[in-house]
Amino acid sequence: MAKAKTNYTCTECGGVSAKWAGQCPACGQWNTLVETLVETGGGNRYSAPQQGLAQATPVLSLADIEAIDVPRFSTGIEEFDRVLGGGLVAGGVVLIGGDPGIGKSTLLLQALANLSRNRKALYVSGEESGAQIALRAKRLAVDAQDLKLQAEIQLEKILATLAEQKPQVAVIDSIQTLYSDALTSAPGSVAQVRECAAQLTRFAKQTGVTIILVGHVTKEGALAGPRVLEHIVDTVLYFEGDTHSSFRLVRAFKNRFGAVNELGVFAMTEKGLKGVSNPSALFLSQHDSQVAGSCVMVTQEGTRPLLVEIQALVDTSHVPNARRLSVGLEQNRLAMLLAVLHRHAGVAAFDQDVFINAVGGVKITEPAADLAVMLAIQSSMRNKPLPRGLAVFGEVGLAGEIRPAPRGQERLREAAKLGFSIAMIPKANAPKQKIEGLTIIGVERIDEALDKIRNTEL
Numbered sequence: 001m002a003k004a005k006t007n008y009t010c011t012e013c014g015g016v017s018a019k020w021a022g023q024c025p026a027c028g029q030w031n032t033l034v035e036t037l038v039e040t041g042g043g044n045r046y047s048a049p050q051q052g053l054a055q056a057t058p059v060l061s062l063a064d065i066e067a068i069d070v071p072r073f074s075t076g077i078e079e080f081d082r083v084l085g086g087g088l089v090a091g092g093v094v095l096i097g098g099d100p101g102i103g104k105s106t107l108l109l110q111a112l113a114n115l116s117r118n119r120k121a122l123y124v125s126g127e128e129s130g131a132q133i134a135l136r137a138k139r140l141a142v143d144a145q146d147l148k149l150q151a152e153i154q155l156e157k158i159l160a161t162l163a164e165q166k167p168q169v170a171v172i173d174s175i176q177t178l179y180s181d182a183l184t185s186a187p188g189s190v191a192q193v194r195e196c197a198a199q200l201t202r203f204a205k206q207t208g209v210t211i212i213l214v215g216h217v218t219k220e221g222a223l224a225g226p227r228v229l230e231h232i233v234d235t236v237l238y239f240e241g242d243t244h245s246s247f248r249l250v251r252a253f254k255n256r257f258g259a260v261n262e263l264g265v266f267a268m269t270e271k272g273l274k275g276v277s278n279p280s281a282l283f284l285s286q287h288d289s290q291v292a293g294s295c296v297m298v299t300q301e302g303t304r305p306l307l308v309e310i311q312a313l314v315d316t317s318h319v320p321n322a323r324r325l326s327v328g329l330e331q332n333r334l335a336m337l338l339a340v341l342h343r344h345a346g347v348a349a350f351d352q353d354v355f356i357n358a359v360g361g362v363k364i365t366e367p368a369a370d371l372a373v374m375l376a377i378q379s380s381m382r383n384k385p386l387p388r389g390l391a392v393f394g395e396v397g398l399a400g401e402i403r404p405a406p407r408g409q410e411r412l413r414e415a416a417k418l419g420f421s422i423a424m425i426p427k428a429n430a431p432k433q434k435i436e437g438l439t440i441i442g443v444e445r446i447d448e449a450l451d452k453i454r455n456t457e458l
Contacts, residue, residue, distance in 0.1 A: 005038040009190045012227040076114025079275035083250050085258015091208045093201045097215040097223045098239025107273050108171050113142040115169050122167040126153040126177030140272040155180040155196050174214040193225035197232050262302035280307040283360035293380030297372035298393045298411035305414035309359040312376035317353045328358025344400030345447045368405035370396035389421035400446045404428035
């Protein structure tokens, strides 16, 4: 029997190479080429062959196209709707990824159970049997009597079922288990994942069916499969959080129908995932008294301001190279902030181990956490707590200046609502009108901020 021909496909860009190489010749990424079978057969899979030249499609003027708001429908889970931008969109394709066991199937089963009460919904499972899903629904105590279920991994059969049943919402769990007869490669390969996702997306756009795809993730936490998978779909969601913790975060990284970087907070209970109405309470430690090295910052996740406690521990280093470790914040930025602290505020930490942690497992990516990190480090070095009721935000530049953060008014109102009485913020963010119960301290440079903290006259 003749050996099957193979080539190497890049998981990032989909480029094809005849032989393996450490670096993809198309996009330059390293260690992304994987071996796949060479697909045989010709012709366009998406349309029947035509004689002669293809006909041009109509071209419209942008001014003649009516811009209308996209109607949405709720999943019945408020936090899930927030991440989606207000709800699901007819014909939209959503890709949701996360670590195994973090709650992807649980959340989607709860959402489909709610939707099936007044809409036709279909759950396509390629990883579990119908009995396993029924057992989960019983354990979660969800009303899923009207929910349709199909256990299938062949793409053509799934498309035929979708065309026959005509559901309004369908979940595919998961895209890595599907395969198409048009290809000879195994399920989960680059070619199969790309082809199945493209066919399902094309079906959704033609029929108006909302399709939710569940995707696997790699050990680095990125979605498995070709990078083109994220470009095909309309919305990309990620599950975050420690599987050993009861809290889960769902974050939107791409949304063609709404804002990105929205955050949904859930608590895992015996009855499934429950939305958390006041997530700031999760990220604030409850101390009987003020402790050194703790500073509360106000971060912005999409349209939602959150209060997160930043903890710092500074200790004498017993090794030649002092350690710099941060959890929930960028480690390279920590090294930069320590350099700014030394140069512009005279606080040296070259012989100190510095550890930074964002409480609650939340990941903070915005630079508005800079001021809180520096105040927490200074508090730990002096072993003196910061003033009670203090909330902080602000970006610190390399010249030592404190730059404004976006949506400062919303951050301040959230801090005041949760009982904080003092806010140290960039001077450019100072509100024109006084916020009741909140003393505003505007600072322009990091040395000025540290002087006011040392004087404890806030």
